[in-house]
Amino acid sequence: MASLATTTRLFTTNAAPAAPTDRRTIVVSGPSGGGKSTLLERLFREYPNTFGFSVSHTTRKPRPGEVDGVAYHFVTHATINDMIAKDQFLEHAVYASNTYGTSRKAVQDIKDSGKICIMDIELQGVKQIRELAKKSREEGGGGVEGFEARYLLVRPPSLEVLEARLRARKTESEDAIQKRLEAARREWDAGSDPGNFECIVVNDDLDTAYRDLHRFIFGATKVE
Ligand SMILES: Nc1ncnc2c1ncn2[C@@H]1O[C@H](COP(=O)(O)OP(=O)(O)OP(=O)(O)O)[C@@H](O)[C@H]1O
Numbered sequence: 403m404a405s406l407a408t409t410t411r412l413f414t415t416n417a418a419p420a421a422p423t424d425r426r427t428i429v430v431s432g433p434s435g436g437g438k439s440t441l442l443e444r445l446f447r448e449y450p451n452t453f454g455f456s457v458s459h460t461t462r463k464p465r466p467g468e469v470d471g472v473a474y475h476f477v478t479h480a481t482i483n484d485m486i487a488k489d490q491f492l493e494h495a496v497y498a499s500n501t502y503g504t505s506r507k508a509v510q511d512i513k514d515s516g517k518i519c520i521m522d523i524e525l526q527g528v529k530q531i532r533e534l535a536k537k538s539r540e541e542g543g544g545g546v547e548g549f550e551a552r553y554l555l556v557r558p559p560s561l562e563v564l565e566a567r568l569r570a571r572k573t574e575s576e577d578a579i580q581k582r583l584e585a586a587r588r589e590w591d592a593g594s595d596p597g598n599f600e601c602i603v604v605n606d607d608l609d610t611a612y613r614d615l616h617r618f619i620f621g622a623t624k625v626e
Pocket residue numbers: 403432433434435436437438439440441567568570571605606607608611
């Protein structure tokens with residue numbers, strides 16, 4: 403990962419604004435291992451007071467270094483099923499044999515703090531959030547008042563690169579790697595469907611990918 407000094411140098415000549423004018427939630431999706439966390443960590447380091455990461459719940463086990471309540475809320479299947487039954491999630495999905503979900507509270511807390519919410523979710527969740535936003539617009543409801551978002555896909559340049567990165571990360575078993583690759587293969591074309599994402603960042607060179615992500619977040623003002 404590039405140093406903070408590199409990041410700072412990148413933007414001193416660009417005079418980047420401190421916060422985007424578009425305050426909508428930013429939904430980031432893409433295959434596991436594509437680089438979402440790497441790019442978002444860099445964004446949060448550069449703008450610690452502007453964005454809030456909505457911490458998802460998951461039944462997956464923590465990876466070394468992942469702190470409960472920071473990377474995820476790590477919970478049991480029983481807990482997450484109970485929360486689903488109580489309609490406490492904006493979206494939830496089963497991915498590579500584990501359930502993931504974004505609670506309504508996680509998003510609302512960030513909005514209440516005055517920050518722009520960033521969510522990192524699976525494709526199934528993207529579709530659920532889109533439906534919710536549509537419902538919210540049509541009925542003035544949907545659980546979160548005025549819920550609107552813009553959608554960004556982060557993908558690696560190829561499935562081969564994805565496999566290499568997943569292996570190099572050394573956080574998953576062979577079985578888990580295979581499940582992630584299967585999901586990536588299955589969902590690869592969904593990225594090109596204009597109904598899903600406003601922007602695709604191809605994470606080949608990290609600095610270029612970060613610049614593209616930054617441009618999307620700070621440049622887009624269009625509300626649909
Ligand atoms: N542009 C890049 N060049 C080389 N390696 C990269 C690049 N971007 C990310 N990586 C590495 O690829 C691996 C996967 O990245 P990362 O963990 O950010 O993916 P992710 O999309 O957040 O995955 P998950 O959804 O499983 O959390 C990491 O080891 C990261 O350091």
